[in-house]
Amino acid sequence: MSSSAPCVLLAPDKFKASASAAAVVAALADGVRHSAPGSVVIGRPIADGGDGTVDVLLHGGYRPMGVPAADVLGRPRVTVVATRGGLAVIELASTCGLAQLGSRREPLRATSLGLGVALREVLAAGFRDVVLGLGGSASTDGGLGLLTAMGARGLDVRGRVVPPDGAGLLRLTDLDVSGIDLPVGVRIRLACDVVSPMHGPAGAATVFGPQKGASPTEVASLDAALVRLAGVLRERCGADPAQTPGAGAAGAVAGAAIAALGAEVVDGAVFVLTATGFDEALATADLVVTGEGSWDAQSLLGKGPGEVVRRARQAGVPAVVVAGQIDAGSLDGTGVVMGVSLAEVAGSVDRAIVDVLPLLRGAGVAVGELLLRDR
Structure with missing residues:
Protein backbone atom coordinates (compact mmCIF):
# COMPACT_ATOMS: atom_id res chain seq x y z
CA MET A 1 0.00 0.00 0.00
CA ALA A 47 -23.42 -6.74 -13.71
CA ASP A 48 -22.93 -9.47 -16.31
CA GLY A 49 -25.64 -8.83 -18.91
CA GLY A 50 -28.56 -9.94 -16.75
CA ASP A 51 -30.93 -8.15 -14.42
CA GLY A 52 -29.46 -4.82 -13.30
CA THR A 53 -27.16 -4.26 -16.28
CA VAL A 54 -28.94 -1.12 -17.47
CA ASP A 55 -29.08 0.30 -13.94
CA VAL A 56 -25.34 -0.24 -13.52
CA LEU A 57 -24.61 1.52 -16.81
CA LEU A 58 -26.87 4.43 -15.89
CA HIS A 59 -25.01 4.70 -12.58
CA GLY A 60 -21.80 4.82 -14.63
CA GLY A 61 -22.92 7.81 -16.70
CA TYR A 62 -24.96 6.32 -19.54
CA ARG A 63 -28.17 8.13 -20.43
CA PRO A 64 -31.64 6.55 -20.12
CA MET A 65 -34.03 6.36 -23.04
CA GLY A 66 -37.53 4.92 -22.89
CA VAL A 67 -38.55 2.81 -25.90
CA PRO A 68 -41.63 0.76 -26.78
CA ALA A 69 -41.25 -2.97 -26.10
CA ALA A 70 -43.42 -5.90 -25.00
CA ASP A 71 -43.52 -7.94 -21.83
CA VAL A 72 -42.93 -11.64 -21.34
CA LEU A 73 -46.42 -12.46 -22.67
CA GLY A 74 -46.18 -10.04 -25.61
CA ARG A 75 -48.23 -7.21 -24.12
CA PRO A 76 -47.08 -3.66 -24.99
CA ARG A 77 -44.91 -1.88 -22.46
CA VAL A 78 -42.04 0.59 -22.28
CA THR A 79 -38.51 -0.37 -21.31
CA VAL A 80 -35.49 1.76 -20.43
CA VAL A 81 -32.39 1.49 -22.60
CA ALA A 82 -28.93 2.75 -21.57
CA THR A 83 -27.27 4.89 -24.24
CA ARG A 84 -23.91 6.56 -24.81
CA GLY A 85 -23.07 8.13 -28.15
CA GLY A 86 -24.12 5.66 -30.84
CA LEU A 87 -24.34 2.72 -28.40
CA ALA A 88 -27.60 1.41 -26.95
CA VAL A 89 -27.85 -1.37 -24.35
CA ILE A 90 -31.12 -3.29 -24.03
CA GLU A 91 -31.67 -5.59 -21.06
CA LEU A 92 -33.85 -8.62 -21.75
CA ALA A 93 -34.51 -9.18 -18.03
CA SER A 94 -36.27 -5.85 -17.58
CA THR A 95 -37.98 -6.04 -20.98
CA CYS A 96 -39.43 -9.55 -21.16
CA GLY A 97 -37.66 -11.44 -18.41
CA LEU A 98 -38.51 -14.10 -15.84
CA ALA A 99 -38.82 -11.64 -12.96
CA GLN A 100 -41.98 -10.18 -14.53
CA LEU A 101 -43.85 -13.42 -13.90
CA GLY A 102 -43.23 -13.52 -10.16
CA SER A 103 -43.88 -17.08 -8.99
CA ARG A 104 -45.71 -17.94 -12.24
CA ARG A 105 -44.04 -19.79 -15.09
CA GLU A 106 -45.21 -19.79 -18.70
CA PRO A 107 -42.83 -22.12 -20.57
CA LEU A 108 -44.86 -22.15 -23.79
CA ARG A 109 -46.49 -18.69 -23.73
CA ALA A 110 -43.37 -16.71 -22.81
CA THR A 111 -41.78 -14.84 -25.70
CA SER A 112 -38.68 -12.82 -26.59
CA LEU A 113 -40.85 -10.52 -28.74
CA GLY A 114 -40.25 -7.53 -26.46
CA LEU A 115 -36.51 -7.70 -26.97
CA GLY A 116 -37.04 -7.55 -30.72
CA VAL A 117 -39.48 -4.64 -30.46
CA ALA A 118 -36.97 -2.67 -28.39
CA LEU A 119 -34.15 -3.53 -30.82
CA ARG A 120 -36.27 -2.39 -33.76
CA GLU A 121 -36.99 0.89 -31.99
CA VAL A 122 -33.38 1.73 -31.12
CA LEU A 123 -32.30 0.99 -34.68
CA ALA A 124 -35.08 3.28 -35.93
CA ALA A 125 -33.75 5.95 -33.55
CA GLY A 126 -30.39 5.80 -35.33
CA PHE A 127 -28.28 3.63 -33.03
CA ARG A 128 -25.91 1.35 -34.92
CA ASP A 129 -24.01 -0.27 -32.05
CA VAL A 130 -26.41 -2.31 -29.91
CA VAL A 131 -25.76 -4.65 -27.00
CA LEU A 132 -28.47 -7.06 -25.91
CA GLY A 133 -28.07 -8.22 -22.30
CA LEU A 134 -29.48 -11.76 -22.38
CA GLY A 135 -29.60 -12.84 -18.72
CA GLY A 136 -32.89 -13.52 -16.94
CA SER A 137 -34.89 -14.92 -19.85
CA ALA A 138 -38.37 -16.37 -19.22
CA SER A 139 -38.80 -18.02 -22.60
CA THR A 140 -37.50 -20.96 -24.61
CA ASP A 141 -38.78 -19.74 -27.96
CA GLY A 142 -35.51 -20.08 -29.87
CA GLY A 143 -35.53 -16.34 -30.51
CA LEU A 144 -38.72 -16.66 -32.55
CA GLY A 145 -40.18 -13.62 -30.78
CA LEU A 146 -37.07 -11.54 -31.42
CA LEU A 147 -36.99 -12.44 -35.12
CA THR A 148 -40.74 -11.89 -35.53
CA ALA A 149 -40.38 -8.34 -34.22
CA MET A 150 -37.56 -7.81 -36.70
CA GLY A 151 -39.71 -8.89 -39.67
CA ALA A 152 -39.38 -12.69 -39.86
CA ARG A 153 -42.28 -15.15 -39.99
CA GLY A 154 -42.24 -18.58 -38.40
CA LEU A 155 -44.24 -21.10 -40.45
CA ASP A 156 -45.74 -24.49 -39.70
CA VAL A 157 -45.91 -27.52 -41.96
CA ARG A 158 -48.92 -26.04 -43.81
CA GLY A 159 -47.28 -22.66 -44.33
CA ARG A 160 -49.32 -20.94 -41.63
CA VAL A 161 -47.73 -18.30 -39.39
CA VAL A 162 -47.04 -19.59 -35.87
CA PRO A 163 -47.20 -17.47 -32.70
CA PRO A 164 -43.85 -15.99 -31.58
CA ASP A 165 -43.49 -18.04 -28.38
CA GLY A 166 -42.54 -21.48 -27.13
CA ALA A 167 -45.74 -23.03 -28.44
CA GLY A 168 -45.03 -21.52 -31.84
CA LEU A 169 -41.52 -22.95 -31.77
CA LEU A 170 -42.99 -26.43 -31.28
CA ARG A 171 -44.97 -26.02 -34.52
CA LEU A 172 -42.28 -24.30 -36.57
CA THR A 173 -40.93 -26.09 -39.63
CA ASP A 174 -39.75 -23.12 -41.70
CA LEU A 175 -38.74 -19.49 -41.29
CA ASP A 176 -39.26 -16.64 -43.75
CA VAL A 177 -36.47 -14.13 -43.05
CA SER A 178 -37.05 -11.99 -46.16
CA GLY A 179 -38.69 -9.28 -44.04
CA ILE A 180 -35.58 -8.69 -41.92
CA ASP A 181 -33.90 -5.50 -43.14
CA LEU A 182 -31.07 -4.32 -40.91
CA PRO A 183 -29.54 -0.87 -41.51
CA VAL A 184 -26.09 -0.81 -43.04
CA GLY A 185 -23.25 -0.84 -40.52
CA VAL A 186 -25.19 -2.27 -37.60
CA ARG A 187 -23.25 -4.17 -34.94
CA ILE A 188 -25.22 -6.33 -32.51
CA ARG A 189 -23.52 -7.89 -29.51
CA LEU A 190 -25.06 -10.43 -27.15
CA ALA A 191 -23.84 -9.96 -23.58
CA CYS A 192 -24.24 -13.05 -21.42
CA ASP A 193 -22.45 -15.46 -19.08
CA VAL A 194 -23.72 -18.63 -20.76
CA VAL A 195 -21.68 -20.87 -23.07
CA SER A 196 -24.43 -23.45 -23.63
CA PRO A 197 -25.18 -24.67 -27.16
CA MET A 198 -28.65 -24.32 -28.70
CA HIS A 199 -29.74 -27.88 -28.03
CA GLY A 200 -28.68 -31.23 -26.62
CA PRO A 201 -27.83 -32.33 -23.06
CA ALA A 202 -26.18 -28.97 -22.27
CA GLY A 203 -28.58 -26.93 -24.40
CA ALA A 204 -31.09 -24.18 -23.73
CA ALA A 205 -34.16 -26.35 -23.10
CA THR A 206 -32.46 -29.15 -21.17
CA VAL A 207 -30.47 -26.96 -18.77
CA PHE A 208 -32.70 -23.92 -18.34
CA GLY A 209 -36.15 -25.12 -19.37
CA PRO A 210 -37.05 -26.61 -15.96
CA GLN A 211 -36.38 -23.34 -14.09
CA LYS A 212 -38.69 -21.63 -16.58
CA GLY A 213 -41.47 -24.06 -15.71
CA ALA A 214 -41.11 -26.66 -18.46
CA SER A 215 -42.08 -30.22 -17.58
CA PRO A 216 -39.83 -33.12 -18.62
CA THR A 217 -42.09 -33.76 -21.61
CA GLU A 218 -42.03 -30.07 -22.59
CA VAL A 219 -38.25 -29.96 -22.20
CA ALA A 220 -37.87 -32.88 -24.60
CA SER A 221 -40.27 -31.30 -27.10
CA LEU A 222 -38.57 -27.90 -26.92
CA ASP A 223 -35.13 -29.44 -27.36
CA ALA A 224 -36.33 -31.30 -30.46
CA ALA A 225 -37.82 -28.06 -31.76
CA LEU A 226 -34.50 -26.28 -31.25
CA VAL A 227 -32.76 -28.99 -33.26
CA ARG A 228 -35.27 -28.34 -36.04
CA LEU A 229 -34.86 -24.56 -35.73
CA ALA A 230 -31.08 -24.80 -35.98
CA GLY A 231 -31.47 -26.68 -39.27
CA VAL A 232 -33.94 -24.09 -40.58
CA LEU A 233 -31.61 -21.22 -39.63
CA ARG A 234 -28.70 -22.97 -41.31
CA GLU A 235 -30.73 -23.40 -44.49
CA ARG A 236 -32.37 -19.95 -44.57
CA CYS A 237 -29.52 -17.80 -43.20
CA GLY A 238 -26.42 -19.70 -44.26
CA ALA A 239 -25.05 -19.85 -40.72
CA ASP A 240 -25.02 -22.73 -38.24
CA PRO A 241 -25.69 -21.26 -34.78
CA ALA A 242 -25.60 -24.71 -33.19
CA GLN A 243 -21.80 -24.62 -33.57
CA THR A 244 -21.36 -21.34 -31.69
CA PRO A 245 -20.67 -21.39 -27.91
CA GLY A 246 -23.33 -19.34 -26.13
CA ALA A 247 -25.98 -19.91 -28.80
CA GLY A 248 -28.24 -21.40 -26.13
CA ALA A 249 -28.34 -18.18 -24.09
CA ALA A 250 -31.82 -16.81 -23.27
CA GLY A 251 -33.71 -19.83 -24.52
CA ALA A 252 -31.60 -19.85 -27.72
CA VAL A 253 -32.36 -16.21 -28.52
CA ALA A 254 -28.60 -15.97 -29.05
CA GLY A 255 -28.59 -18.67 -31.71
CA ALA A 256 -31.35 -16.97 -33.69
CA ALA A 257 -29.64 -13.58 -33.44
CA ILE A 258 -26.29 -15.02 -34.52
CA ALA A 259 -27.73 -16.68 -37.61
CA ALA A 260 -30.36 -14.16 -38.73
CA LEU A 261 -28.97 -10.84 -37.46
CA GLY A 262 -25.22 -11.45 -37.66
CA ALA A 263 -24.86 -10.92 -33.91
CA GLU A 264 -21.78 -11.89 -31.91
CA VAL A 265 -21.59 -13.29 -28.38
CA VAL A 266 -19.50 -11.31 -25.87
CA ASP A 267 -18.74 -11.90 -22.21
CA GLY A 268 -21.32 -9.85 -20.31
CA ALA A 269 -19.11 -9.20 -17.28
CA VAL A 270 -16.18 -8.10 -19.44
CA PHE A 271 -18.43 -5.74 -21.38
CA VAL A 272 -19.84 -4.08 -18.24
CA LEU A 273 -16.49 -3.76 -16.48
CA THR A 274 -14.99 -2.16 -19.57
CA ALA A 275 -17.99 0.11 -20.08
CA THR A 276 -17.86 1.42 -16.50
Whole structure:
Protein backbone atom coordinates (compact mmCIF):
# COMPACT_ATOMS: atom_id res chain seq x y z
CA MET A 1 0.00 0.00 0.00
CA SER A 2 1.10 3.56 -0.65
CA SER A 3 1.77 6.20 2.05
CA SER A 4 -1.11 8.35 0.78
CA ALA A 5 -4.75 7.89 1.77
CA PRO A 6 -5.72 4.24 1.22
CA CYS A 7 -8.14 3.59 -1.61
CA VAL A 8 -10.81 0.89 -1.76
CA LEU A 9 -12.70 -0.04 -4.92
CA LEU A 10 -16.22 -1.36 -4.31
CA ALA A 11 -17.39 -3.45 -7.29
CA PRO A 12 -20.24 -5.77 -6.27
CA ASP A 13 -23.08 -7.21 -8.31
CA LYS A 14 -26.65 -7.04 -7.03
CA PHE A 15 -27.79 -9.21 -4.15
CA LYS A 16 -30.74 -10.80 -5.94
CA ALA A 17 -34.13 -10.00 -4.36
CA SER A 18 -32.36 -8.02 -1.62
CA ALA A 19 -30.39 -5.02 -2.91
CA SER A 20 -29.30 -3.50 -6.19
CA ALA A 21 -25.60 -3.27 -6.96
CA ALA A 22 -25.69 0.49 -6.33
CA ALA A 23 -27.38 -0.06 -2.94
CA VAL A 24 -24.72 -2.62 -2.01
CA VAL A 25 -22.00 -0.10 -2.88
CA ALA A 26 -23.67 2.61 -0.78
CA ALA A 27 -23.99 0.38 2.29
CA LEU A 28 -20.42 -0.92 2.05
CA ALA A 29 -19.10 2.60 1.52
CA ASP A 30 -20.90 3.81 4.64
CA GLY A 31 -19.17 1.14 6.71
CA VAL A 32 -15.74 1.76 5.17
CA ARG A 33 -15.96 5.49 5.87
CA HIS A 34 -16.96 4.77 9.48
CA SER A 35 -13.90 2.61 10.24
CA ALA A 36 -11.46 4.25 7.83
CA PRO A 37 -12.60 7.89 7.63
CA GLY A 38 -9.52 9.08 5.75
CA SER A 39 -9.82 6.53 2.98
CA VAL A 40 -10.76 7.08 -0.65
CA VAL A 41 -13.82 5.05 -1.69
CA ILE A 42 -14.57 4.38 -5.35
CA GLY A 43 -17.86 2.74 -6.32
CA ARG A 44 -18.21 0.70 -9.52
CA PRO A 45 -21.40 -1.42 -9.35
CA ILE A 46 -21.20 -4.32 -11.79
CA ALA A 47 -23.42 -6.74 -13.71
CA ASP A 48 -22.93 -9.47 -16.31
CA GLY A 49 -25.64 -8.83 -18.91
CA GLY A 50 -28.56 -9.94 -16.75
CA ASP A 51 -30.93 -8.15 -14.42
CA GLY A 52 -29.46 -4.82 -13.30
CA THR A 53 -27.16 -4.26 -16.28
CA VAL A 54 -28.94 -1.12 -17.47
CA ASP A 55 -29.08 0.30 -13.94
CA VAL A 56 -25.34 -0.24 -13.52
CA LEU A 57 -24.61 1.52 -16.81
CA LEU A 58 -26.87 4.43 -15.89
CA HIS A 59 -25.01 4.70 -12.58
CA GLY A 60 -21.80 4.82 -14.63
CA GLY A 61 -22.92 7.81 -16.70
CA TYR A 62 -24.96 6.32 -19.54
CA ARG A 63 -28.17 8.13 -20.43
CA PRO A 64 -31.64 6.55 -20.12
CA MET A 65 -34.03 6.36 -23.04
CA GLY A 66 -37.53 4.92 -22.89
CA VAL A 67 -38.55 2.81 -25.90
CA PRO A 68 -41.63 0.76 -26.78
CA ALA A 69 -41.25 -2.97 -26.10
CA ALA A 70 -43.42 -5.90 -25.00
CA ASP A 71 -43.52 -7.94 -21.83
CA VAL A 72 -42.93 -11.64 -21.34
CA LEU A 73 -46.42 -12.46 -22.67
CA GLY A 74 -46.18 -10.04 -25.61
CA ARG A 75 -48.23 -7.21 -24.12
CA PRO A 76 -47.08 -3.66 -24.99
CA ARG A 77 -44.91 -1.88 -22.46
CA VAL A 78 -42.04 0.59 -22.28
CA THR A 79 -38.51 -0.37 -21.31
CA VAL A 80 -35.49 1.76 -20.43
CA VAL A 81 -32.39 1.49 -22.60
CA ALA A 82 -28.93 2.75 -21.57
CA THR A 83 -27.27 4.89 -24.24
CA ARG A 84 -23.91 6.56 -24.81
CA GLY A 85 -23.07 8.13 -28.15
CA GLY A 86 -24.12 5.66 -30.84
CA LEU A 87 -24.34 2.72 -28.40
CA ALA A 88 -27.60 1.41 -26.95
CA VAL A 89 -27.85 -1.37 -24.35
CA ILE A 90 -31.12 -3.29 -24.03
CA GLU A 91 -31.67 -5.59 -21.06
CA LEU A 92 -33.85 -8.62 -21.75
CA ALA A 93 -34.51 -9.18 -18.03
CA SER A 94 -36.27 -5.85 -17.58
CA THR A 95 -37.98 -6.04 -20.98
CA CYS A 96 -39.43 -9.55 -21.16
CA GLY A 97 -37.66 -11.44 -18.41
CA LEU A 98 -38.51 -14.10 -15.84
CA ALA A 99 -38.82 -11.64 -12.96
CA GLN A 100 -41.98 -10.18 -14.53
CA LEU A 101 -43.85 -13.42 -13.90
CA GLY A 102 -43.23 -13.52 -10.16
CA SER A 103 -43.88 -17.08 -8.99
CA ARG A 104 -45.71 -17.94 -12.24
CA ARG A 105 -44.04 -19.79 -15.09
CA GLU A 106 -45.21 -19.79 -18.70
CA PRO A 107 -42.83 -22.12 -20.57
CA LEU A 108 -44.86 -22.15 -23.79
CA ARG A 109 -46.49 -18.69 -23.73
CA ALA A 110 -43.37 -16.71 -22.81
CA THR A 111 -41.78 -14.84 -25.70
CA SER A 112 -38.68 -12.82 -26.59
CA LEU A 113 -40.85 -10.52 -28.74
CA GLY A 114 -40.25 -7.53 -26.46
CA LEU A 115 -36.51 -7.70 -26.97
CA GLY A 116 -37.04 -7.55 -30.72
CA VAL A 117 -39.48 -4.64 -30.46
CA ALA A 118 -36.97 -2.67 -28.39
CA LEU A 119 -34.15 -3.53 -30.82
CA ARG A 120 -36.27 -2.39 -33.76
CA GLU A 121 -36.99 0.89 -31.99
CA VAL A 122 -33.38 1.73 -31.12
CA LEU A 123 -32.30 0.99 -34.68
CA ALA A 124 -35.08 3.28 -35.93
CA ALA A 125 -33.75 5.95 -33.55
CA GLY A 126 -30.39 5.80 -35.33
CA PHE A 127 -28.28 3.63 -33.03
CA ARG A 128 -25.91 1.35 -34.92
CA ASP A 129 -24.01 -0.27 -32.05
CA VAL A 130 -26.41 -2.31 -29.91
CA VAL A 131 -25.76 -4.65 -27.00
CA LEU A 132 -28.47 -7.06 -25.91
CA GLY A 133 -28.07 -8.22 -22.30
CA LEU A 134 -29.48 -11.76 -22.38
CA GLY A 135 -29.60 -12.84 -18.72
CA GLY A 136 -32.89 -13.52 -16.94
CA SER A 137 -34.89 -14.92 -19.85
CA ALA A 138 -38.37 -16.37 -19.22
CA SER A 139 -38.80 -18.02 -22.60
CA THR A 140 -37.50 -20.96 -24.61
CA ASP A 141 -38.78 -19.74 -27.96
CA GLY A 142 -35.51 -20.08 -29.87
CA GLY A 143 -35.53 -16.34 -30.51
CA LEU A 144 -38.72 -16.66 -32.55
CA GLY A 145 -40.18 -13.62 -30.78
CA LEU A 146 -37.07 -11.54 -31.42
CA LEU A 147 -36.99 -12.44 -35.12
CA THR A 148 -40.74 -11.89 -35.53
CA ALA A 149 -40.38 -8.34 -34.22
CA MET A 150 -37.56 -7.81 -36.70
CA GLY A 151 -39.71 -8.89 -39.67
CA ALA A 152 -39.38 -12.69 -39.86
CA ARG A 153 -42.28 -15.15 -39.99
CA GLY A 154 -42.24 -18.58 -38.40
CA LEU A 155 -44.24 -21.10 -40.45
CA ASP A 156 -45.74 -24.49 -39.70
CA VAL A 157 -45.91 -27.52 -41.96
CA ARG A 158 -48.92 -26.04 -43.81
CA GLY A 159 -47.28 -22.66 -44.33
CA ARG A 160 -49.32 -20.94 -41.63
CA VAL A 161 -47.73 -18.30 -39.39
CA VAL A 162 -47.04 -19.59 -35.87
CA PRO A 163 -47.20 -17.47 -32.70
CA PRO A 164 -43.85 -15.99 -31.58
CA ASP A 165 -43.49 -18.04 -28.38
CA GLY A 166 -42.54 -21.48 -27.13
CA ALA A 167 -45.74 -23.03 -28.44
CA GLY A 168 -45.03 -21.52 -31.84
CA LEU A 169 -41.52 -22.95 -31.77
CA LEU A 170 -42.99 -26.43 -31.28
CA ARG A 171 -44.97 -26.02 -34.52
CA LEU A 172 -42.28 -24.30 -36.57
CA THR A 173 -40.93 -26.09 -39.63
CA ASP A 174 -39.75 -23.12 -41.70
CA LEU A 175 -38.74 -19.49 -41.29
CA ASP A 176 -39.26 -16.64 -43.75
CA VAL A 177 -36.47 -14.13 -43.05
CA SER A 178 -37.05 -11.99 -46.16
CA GLY A 179 -38.69 -9.28 -44.04
CA ILE A 180 -35.58 -8.69 -41.92
CA ASP A 181 -33.90 -5.50 -43.14
CA LEU A 182 -31.07 -4.32 -40.91
CA PRO A 183 -29.54 -0.87 -41.51
CA VAL A 184 -26.09 -0.81 -43.04
CA GLY A 185 -23.25 -0.84 -40.52
CA VAL A 186 -25.19 -2.27 -37.60
CA ARG A 187 -23.25 -4.17 -34.94
CA ILE A 188 -25.22 -6.33 -32.51
CA ARG A 189 -23.52 -7.89 -29.51
CA LEU A 190 -25.06 -10.43 -27.15
CA ALA A 191 -23.84 -9.96 -23.58
CA CYS A 192 -24.24 -13.05 -21.42
CA ASP A 193 -22.45 -15.46 -19.08
CA VAL A 194 -23.72 -18.63 -20.76
CA VAL A 195 -21.68 -20.87 -23.07
CA SER A 196 -24.43 -23.45 -23.63
CA PRO A 197 -25.18 -24.67 -27.16
CA MET A 198 -28.65 -24.32 -28.70
CA HIS A 199 -29.74 -27.88 -28.03
CA GLY A 200 -28.68 -31.23 -26.62
CA PRO A 201 -27.83 -32.33 -23.06
CA ALA A 202 -26.18 -28.97 -22.27
CA GLY A 203 -28.58 -26.93 -24.40
CA ALA A 204 -31.09 -24.18 -23.73
CA ALA A 205 -34.16 -26.35 -23.10
CA THR A 206 -32.46 -29.15 -21.17
CA VAL A 207 -30.47 -26.96 -18.77
CA PHE A 208 -32.70 -23.92 -18.34
CA GLY A 209 -36.15 -25.12 -19.37
CA PRO A 210 -37.05 -26.61 -15.96
CA GLN A 211 -36.38 -23.34 -14.09
CA LYS A 212 -38.69 -21.63 -16.58
CA GLY A 213 -41.47 -24.06 -15.71
CA ALA A 214 -41.11 -26.66 -18.46
CA SER A 215 -42.08 -30.22 -17.58
CA PRO A 216 -39.83 -33.12 -18.62
CA THR A 217 -42.09 -33.76 -21.61
CA GLU A 218 -42.03 -30.07 -22.59
CA VAL A 219 -38.25 -29.96 -22.20
CA ALA A 220 -37.87 -32.88 -24.60
CA SER A 221 -40.27 -31.30 -27.10
CA LEU A 222 -38.57 -27.90 -26.92
CA ASP A 223 -35.13 -29.44 -27.36
CA ALA A 224 -36.33 -31.30 -30.46
CA ALA A 225 -37.82 -28.06 -31.76
CA LEU A 226 -34.50 -26.28 -31.25
CA VAL A 227 -32.76 -28.99 -33.26
CA ARG A 228 -35.27 -28.34 -36.04
CA LEU A 229 -34.86 -24.56 -35.73
CA ALA A 230 -31.08 -24.80 -35.98
CA GLY A 231 -31.47 -26.68 -39.27
CA VAL A 232 -33.94 -24.09 -40.58
CA LEU A 233 -31.61 -21.22 -39.63
CA ARG A 234 -28.70 -22.97 -41.31
CA GLU A 235 -30.73 -23.40 -44.49
CA ARG A 236 -32.37 -19.95 -44.57
CA CYS A 237 -29.52 -17.80 -43.20
CA GLY A 238 -26.42 -19.70 -44.26
CA ALA A 239 -25.05 -19.85 -40.72
CA ASP A 240 -25.02 -22.73 -38.24
CA PRO A 241 -25.69 -21.26 -34.78
CA ALA A 242 -25.60 -24.71 -33.19
CA GLN A 243 -21.80 -24.62 -33.57
CA THR A 244 -21.36 -21.34 -31.69
CA PRO A 245 -20.67 -21.39 -27.91
CA GLY A 246 -23.33 -19.34 -26.13
CA ALA A 247 -25.98 -19.91 -28.80
CA GLY A 248 -28.24 -21.40 -26.13
CA ALA A 249 -28.34 -18.18 -24.09
CA ALA A 250 -31.82 -16.81 -23.27
CA GLY A 251 -33.71 -19.83 -24.52
CA ALA A 252 -31.60 -19.85 -27.72
CA VAL A 253 -32.36 -16.21 -28.52
CA ALA A 254 -28.60 -15.97 -29.05
CA GLY A 255 -28.59 -18.67 -31.71
CA ALA A 256 -31.35 -16.97 -33.69
CA ALA A 257 -29.64 -13.58 -33.44
CA ILE A 258 -26.29 -15.02 -34.52
CA ALA A 259 -27.73 -16.68 -37.61
CA ALA A 260 -30.36 -14.16 -38.73
CA LEU A 261 -28.97 -10.84 -37.46
CA GLY A 262 -25.22 -11.45 -37.66
CA ALA A 263 -24.86 -10.92 -33.91
CA GLU A 264 -21.78 -11.89 -31.91
CA VAL A 265 -21.59 -13.29 -28.38
CA VAL A 266 -19.50 -11.31 -25.87
CA ASP A 267 -18.74 -11.90 -22.21
CA GLY A 268 -21.32 -9.85 -20.31
CA ALA A 269 -19.11 -9.20 -17.28
CA VAL A 270 -16.18 -8.10 -19.44
CA PHE A 271 -18.43 -5.74 -21.38
CA VAL A 272 -19.84 -4.08 -18.24
CA LEU A 273 -16.49 -3.76 -16.48
CA THR A 274 -14.99 -2.16 -19.57
CA ALA A 275 -17.99 0.11 -20.08
CA THR A 276 -17.86 1.42 -16.50
CA GLY A 277 -14.11 2.04 -16.31
CA PHE A 278 -13.30 -0.73 -13.83
CA ASP A 279 -9.66 -1.21 -14.86
CA GLU A 280 -8.91 2.51 -14.54
CA ALA A 281 -10.33 2.50 -11.02
CA LEU A 282 -8.49 -0.73 -10.14
CA ALA A 283 -5.18 0.90 -11.05
CA THR A 284 -5.61 3.36 -8.16
CA ALA A 285 -6.92 0.88 -5.57
CA ASP A 286 -5.17 -0.67 -2.56
CA LEU A 287 -8.07 -3.08 -2.02
CA VAL A 288 -11.04 -4.23 -4.11
CA VAL A 289 -14.34 -5.56 -2.79
CA THR A 290 -16.82 -7.56 -4.81
CA GLY A 291 -19.72 -9.88 -4.10
CA GLU A 292 -23.21 -11.11 -4.92
CA GLY A 293 -26.13 -12.83 -3.27
CA SER A 294 -24.54 -16.28 -3.34
CA TRP A 295 -20.89 -17.04 -4.03
CA ASP A 296 -19.99 -20.55 -5.14
CA ALA A 297 -17.70 -22.31 -7.57
CA GLN A 298 -19.80 -21.02 -10.49
CA SER A 299 -19.02 -17.42 -9.53
CA LEU A 300 -15.62 -17.74 -11.20
CA LEU A 301 -17.12 -18.99 -14.47
CA GLY A 302 -18.20 -15.90 -16.39
CA LYS A 303 -19.95 -14.03 -13.59
CA GLY A 304 -19.14 -10.43 -12.75
CA PRO A 305 -17.68 -10.90 -9.26
CA GLY A 306 -15.47 -13.71 -10.52
CA GLU A 307 -14.13 -11.43 -13.25
CA VAL A 308 -13.41 -8.76 -10.61
CA VAL A 309 -11.43 -11.27 -8.53
CA ARG A 310 -9.54 -12.44 -11.61
CA ARG A 311 -8.57 -8.90 -12.63
CA ALA A 312 -7.62 -7.93 -9.08
CA ARG A 313 -5.33 -10.93 -8.79
CA GLN A 314 -3.78 -10.17 -12.16
CA ALA A 315 -3.15 -6.57 -11.04
CA GLY A 316 -1.73 -7.63 -7.67
CA VAL A 317 -4.52 -5.92 -5.71
CA PRO A 318 -5.91 -7.78 -2.66
CA ALA A 319 -9.57 -8.75 -3.03
CA VAL A 320 -12.41 -9.23 -0.55
CA VAL A 321 -15.66 -11.11 -1.27
CA VAL A 322 -18.85 -10.10 0.56
CA ALA A 323 -21.85 -12.29 -0.21
CA GLY A 324 -25.16 -13.38 1.21
CA GLN A 325 -23.79 -16.91 1.31
CA ILE A 326 -20.34 -18.33 0.55
CA ASP A 327 -19.98 -22.02 -0.23
CA ALA A 328 -17.33 -23.76 1.82
CA GLY A 329 -14.06 -24.01 -0.09
CA SER A 330 -15.20 -21.82 -2.98
CA LEU A 331 -12.65 -19.11 -2.19
CA ASP A 332 -9.72 -21.53 -1.98
CA GLY A 333 -7.02 -20.73 -4.49
CA THR A 334 -8.67 -17.50 -5.64
CA GLY A 335 -6.27 -15.13 -3.90
CA VAL A 336 -9.15 -13.56 -1.97
CA VAL A 337 -7.80 -12.25 1.37
CA MET A 338 -11.14 -12.12 3.21
CA GLY A 339 -14.63 -13.51 2.72
CA VAL A 340 -17.69 -12.21 4.56
CA SER A 341 -20.87 -14.30 4.54
CA LEU A 342 -23.86 -12.22 5.64
CA ALA A 343 -25.85 -15.37 6.45
CA GLU A 344 -23.08 -16.55 8.76
CA VAL A 345 -22.95 -13.17 10.50
CA ALA A 346 -26.75 -12.97 10.78
CA GLY A 347 -27.23 -16.57 11.80
CA SER A 348 -29.60 -17.47 8.96
CA VAL A 349 -30.25 -16.81 5.29
CA ASP A 350 -33.68 -15.31 6.05
CA ARG A 351 -32.22 -12.83 8.53
CA ALA A 352 -29.46 -11.93 6.07
CA ILE A 353 -32.09 -11.06 3.46
CA VAL A 354 -34.17 -8.95 5.86
CA ASP A 355 -31.17 -7.09 7.30
CA VAL A 356 -29.04 -6.99 4.16
CA LEU A 357 -28.19 -3.27 4.22
CA PRO A 358 -27.09 -3.01 7.90
CA LEU A 359 -25.17 -6.26 7.48
CA LEU A 360 -23.45 -4.84 4.41
CA ARG A 361 -22.58 -1.74 6.40
CA GLY A 362 -21.00 -4.00 9.03
CA ALA A 363 -19.05 -5.76 6.31
CA GLY A 364 -17.86 -2.38 5.13
CA VAL A 365 -16.58 -1.64 8.64
CA ALA A 366 -14.51 -4.84 8.49
CA VAL A 367 -13.22 -3.85 5.06
CA GLY A 368 -12.15 -0.44 6.38
CA GLU A 369 -10.28 -2.09 9.25
CA LEU A 370 -8.51 -4.38 6.79
CA LEU A 371 -7.66 -1.41 4.58
CA LEU A 372 -5.89 0.35 7.45
CA ARG A 373 -4.10 -2.74 8.73
CA ASP A 374 -0.29 -2.67 8.50
CA ARG A 375 -0.22 0.92 7.27
